[in-house]
Amino acid sequence: MRYLLRRLGTLVPVAIGVATLTFAMIHLVPGDPVVAMLGETAAPADVAGLRHQLGLDRPIGEQYVDFLAGLMRGNLGESISYHRPVAGLIAERFPATLELTIAGLVVGVLVAFPLGIVSGANPGGPADLGAMGFAILGISIPHIYLGPLLMIVFSLDLRWFPLTGRGGLAHLVLPAVTLGTALAAVIARMLRQSLVVVRESDYMRTARSKGRGAMAALLIHGLRNAMTSVVTLVGLQAGALLTGALITEMIFSWPGIGRLLIGAIGARDYPLVEGCVLTFAFTYVVVNMATDLLYGIVDPRVRLE
Amino acid sequence: MKGMARNPSLTVGTAIVAMLLLVAALGPLAARSDPTAINLAESLARPGIGHPFGCDALGRDVFARVMYGARLSLGVSLSVVALSLVVGSLVGAIAGLAGGWIDETIMRAVDIVLAFPGILLAIALAAILGPGIVDLIVALSAMGWTTYARLVRGELLSLRERDYVQAAHVLGASPSRVVIRHLLPAVAGPMAVQATFGVGGIVAAEAALSFLGLGAMPPTPSWGNMLDAGRAFMLVAPYLTMAPGIAIGVTILGFNLLGDGLAQLAGTRS
Numbered sequence: 001m002r003y004l005l006r007r008l009g010t011l012v013p014v015a016i017g018v019a020t021l022t023f024a025m026i027h028l029v030p031g032d033p034v035v036a037m038l039g040e041t042a043a044p045a046d047v048a049g050l051r052h053q054l055g056l057d058r059p060i061g062e063q064y065v066d067f068l069a070g071l072m073r074g075n076l077g078e079s080i081s082y083h084r085p086v087a088g089l090i091a092e093r094f095p096a097t098l099e100l101t102i103a104g105l106v107v108g109v110l111v112a113f114p115l116g117i118v119s120g121a122n123p124g125g126p127a128d129l130g131a132m133g134f135a136i137l138g139i140s141i142p143h144i145y146l147g148p149l150l151m152i153v154f155s156l157d158l159r160w161f162p163l164t165g166r167g168g169l170a171h172l173v174l175p176a177v178t179l180g181t182a183l184a185a186v187i188a189r190m191l192r193q194s195l196v197v198v199r200e201s202d203y204m205r206t207a208r209s210k211g212r213g214a215m216a217a218l219l220i221h222g223l224r225n226a227m228t229s230v231v232t233l234v235g236l237q238a239g240a241l242l243t244g245a246l247i248t249e250m251i252f253s254w255p256g257i258g259r260l261l262i263g264a265i266g267a268r269d270y271p272l273v274e275g276c277v278l279t280f281a282f283t284y285v286v287v288n289m290a291t292d293l294l295y296g297i298v299d300p301r302v303r304l305e
Numbered sequence: 306m307k308g309m310a311r312n313p314s315l316t317v318g319t320a321i322v323a324m325l326l327l328v329a330a331l332g333p334l335a336a337r338s339d340p341t342a343i344n345l346a347e348s349l350a351r352p353g354i355g356h357p358f359g360c361d362a363l364g365r366d367v368f369a370r371v372m373y374g375a376r377l378s379l380g381v382s383l384s385v386v387a388l389s390l391v392v393g394s395l396v397g398a399i400a401g402l403a404g405g406w407i408d409e410t411i412m413r414a415v416d417i418v419l420a421f422p423g424i425l426l427a428i429a430l431a432a433i434l435g436p437g438i439v440d441l442i443v444a445l446s447a448m449g450w451t452t453y454a455r456l457v458r459g460e461l462l463s464l465r466e467r468d469y470v471q472a473a474h475v476l477g478a479s480p481s482r483v484v485i486r487h488l489l490p491a492v493a494g495p496m497a498v499q500a501t502f503g504v505g506g507i508v509a510a511e512a513a514l515s516f517l518g519l520g521a522m523p524p525t526p527s528w529g530n531m532l533d534a535g536r537a538f539m540l541v542a543p544y545l546t547m548a549p550g551i552a553i554g555v556t557i558l559g560f561n562l563l564g565d566g567l568a569q570l571a572g573t574r575s
Contacts, residue, residue: 013413014416014417014420017413017414017416017417017420018417018420018421020417021417021418021421022429025429025430025433026433136558136561137554139557139558139561140554140555140557140558140561141550141554142509142512142513142550142553142554142557143513144512144513144516144529144532144533144550144553145532145546145549145550145551145553145554148532148536148539148546149546149550151539152539152540152543156539156540238422239422239423239425240422240423241423242422242423242425243422243423243424243425243428243513244423246425246428247513247516247517250516250517251536261428262517262518265428265432265519266518273429273432277421277425277429280421280422280425281420281421281422281425283422284420284421284422284425285420
């Protein structure tokens with residue numbers, strides 16, 4: 001419990017830091033957003049007008065304090081292109097991104113376990129070579145090629161799944177596979193490594209000599225032992241998974257935060273860009289904390305620290 | 306020869322990376338056509354003599370574009386890794402050697418940069434800085450330096466306690482001599498491994514940014530923007546995306562294998 005509270009306490013400075021860096025990027029990096037919005041040829045009076053309307057003519061310190069105060073109340077300002085509060089837009093799209101990310105994670109884990117077990121149980125065998133070959137392919141193929149490839153084969157050619165958009169489970173399959181393949185490959189490689197090490201260990205010899213079948217012993221002891229590493233790895237891959245979701249959303253026209261962000265960048269809608277960036281970063285920070293806490297559950301030794 | 310059989314990752318990785326560097330350096334010479342020359346008569350032409358990978362919707366030679374794309378992709382990625390390596394090492398060295406509140410402040414700043422997942426920081430910066438090669442390099446480096454900073458700091462903290470470093474101190478070696486003679490060579494190995502993996506990661510990130518329209522802008526050929534443009538024609542002309550798609554995959558594979566191989570090499574030595 002104390003561990004939980006202490007871990008929660010570290011969230012606050014990181015969150016303030018993330019908000020500050022995002023604010024600084026948008027407000028201090030060279031380049032005038034208002035000129036960018038209106039175009040180089042805009043009349044100076046129009047530029048000044050819009051700047052005043054957006055509150056950009058006030059001192060930077062005042063804007064920053066307002067921004068942080070708004071953030072505390074869940075107010076992310078008004079979107080310029082949608083003429084609606086940014087927080088509302090994000091709340092509408094967030095479930096779609098969450099759904100895609102979780103689906104990617106599920107695909108990653110579901111594919112990784114059989115592959116990792118098949119290779120780790122018999123290293124050097126044909127199944128091992130096949131599974132690890134697939135893993136190398138999975139790590140190397142970029143989302144931006146895998147996604148369109150899956151679209152051609154499974155939706156345009158075989159017509160098994162819809163091409164784009166969000167809907168039922170059928171809509172989710174191709175985006176989830178696009179997103180989850182790299183994760184599956186990384187976890188499968190790690191599982192294999194972990195099982196190979198466990199096979200050689202003393203306690204496995206004990207388990208086998210007790211009369212357990214080699215495979216059962218490997219699965220029971222080996223997998224239990226590998227769980228900490230899987231949790232660590234998923235935590236490490238969470239960032240790649242989140243921005244992978246962003247790119248996957250663009251490929252499959254998936255109506256989530258990623259597509260909202262890229263659209264906002266195109267429309268020079270800086271309040272919306274700011275809101276989307278913050279949402280991704282805060283989600284990531286929370287996910288990281290959750291994996292840390294999950295550690296404590298999977299591996300009791302962590303709690304003692 | 307014996308090393309080759311023992312470390313196939315190193316062998317294959319070195320071969321692929323060497324081939325890629327050769328392609329980036331000489332490929333544009335081999336491609337006789339101008340990668341930006343529009344020829345609508347050959348729009349979506351199939352692969353054949355003259356155009357080994359076919360032509361895109363504007364009739365531009367895909368082979369030439371992939372070759373020039375290799376130059377851009379590797380040029381940008383190697384620059385980003387070099388810049389990240391220098392900045393990250395300096396910051397990490399300052400933190401690790403200074404210690405105290407300087408270390409504490411620097412590492413908190415690193416934590417904040419790391420709170421931005423994956424390529425988000427690069428996307429945000431590229432969006433604000435605008436499209437362009439230099440801006441792309443800056444945006445990707447802003448994301449990349451933290452890994453090296455953490456690595457150098459961690460290595461320095463553990464090396465500081467080693468007997469031979471302590472001995473050098475006791476014998477009266479100046480701090481700068483200790484850094485140059487003893488610490489730098491020890492850090493170089495892990496850094497080389499990290500940087501090699503880093504190139505693969507940046508190639509993927511650069512392609513993703515260009516795909517999203519935040520990196521190299523058309524008509525400049527980049528693997529990422531070729532994939533984006535070719536998507537619309539995947540059913541009628543799959544060769545438009547196949548060439549850049551495979552190029553990205555092979556590049557990532559090559560640098561990953563080389564990284565694995567180098568890590569294995571460093572592991573067996575120590």
